[in-house]
Amino acid sequence: MRLTILGGGGFRVPLVYRALLDDPARAVDELTLYDTDPRRLAVIGDVLARQAQGHPAPVRVRRAASLDEALTGADFVFSAIRVGGTAGRVRDERIPLAEGVLGQETVGAGGVLYGLRTIPVALRIAERVAELAPRAWVINFTNPAGMVTEAMAEVLGERVIGICDSPVGLVRRAVRAAGAHGGAFAAGRVTYDYVGLNHLGWLRSLALDGRELLPGLLADPAALGSFEEGRLFGAEWLAALGALPNEYLHYYYFRRETLASVRAADETRGEFLDGQQGGFFARAAEASGPEKAYALWESTRREREETYMAESREASGGWQRDACDLEGGGYDRVALALMRALSHSANNADGAGSRLILNVRNGTTVPELAPDAIVETVCEVGADGPVPLPCAPLRADQLGLMLQLKAVERATVEAAVRKDRQAALRAMALHPLVDSPAVAARILERAATEG
16 A cells, blocks of 8 residues: 655654564555655655664665655555644744633644634645545544544545544553553554543443453552553542543643643644754754764654643643653554554554544434534444444533634634634634633734734
């Protein structure tokens, strides 16, 4: 099969290539990279060349000169673009912070700004895929993943699927904390109920061989303190919730503490990544050969993982990430498992067979949402695509937050497609992390001026 990555000069592309090289089924035999930045593409090409050294049968890599060339003949397309680069992310974060509200690339005002900028480009990509590779599956990594996937689905229907590594990471950590052997998850013995939107979901059931584990875990403060989400939210709050939230819900449940931590920091996450990645690509471009480029990439990747969600960890007491969470990747393994399932490959490893947590059209999963609304939930995946599994009814607090955020997502898509100022204001002002329509209007005005 042929895989194309749009945003092929992205920093995390080597994680995808690592997964392809480690895949015993050899699901992909050719990788095509396309990026609008030739310098970044050349650097990542060097990193991939070093990864392939010594491999008995490395996956072929080629670089496409145009979007159309990259898409023609593709079986799978990974959309991993960053419209506006890391400099755009810096503006997305700093403009809201100047108004006293959270800026983050997928959450709050920053997520709305990023969506407004990204959705028109994502739609153009979807239209070219429909024209040049109508049978290809598009796997969307591009943030904000829920709303970008929803926009692309208007063109591609069910052939676009959004993925994120946060939910499966939560499930794996919860399995370990509950005392189950790690191999039980890979063997398909673990079942779970997870539902929500991208970066806004809850793990509400976790069972091993049919035996429910979650109530016991939620009642055990020591076990909760052994993994990231338990430390982020605290045993008392998790027991009150009766569920394990996605890590990004920390921005909602602890908005005051997180905002204070972000405002007190010397730099935003976007500023850190802008400096870190800019420095990496500059040094790697001057380095002589794949060996040095790879060494620079690996040290930079490690630092990136160590500082992930640092402001939330600082707001919840301050602690270092676990060693098992510093290896990087996650979303690359989800993508490989998804490709295997869609291509009907045997021995679909790294998860419960073809059961995956994905961003897909709702159907009847959450009856209160429109059938075409994108939700993040457990799906059974086969050659015909993912099918959401039935889930337990949502609690009122979960449903209320989902409905409000879905209204924000859909208004953002409408504003981006129609260039509708009223829809943009509605999207910004209705977000639960933006506390005033006047603030929302000022954020939009500044973004239009500075963008």
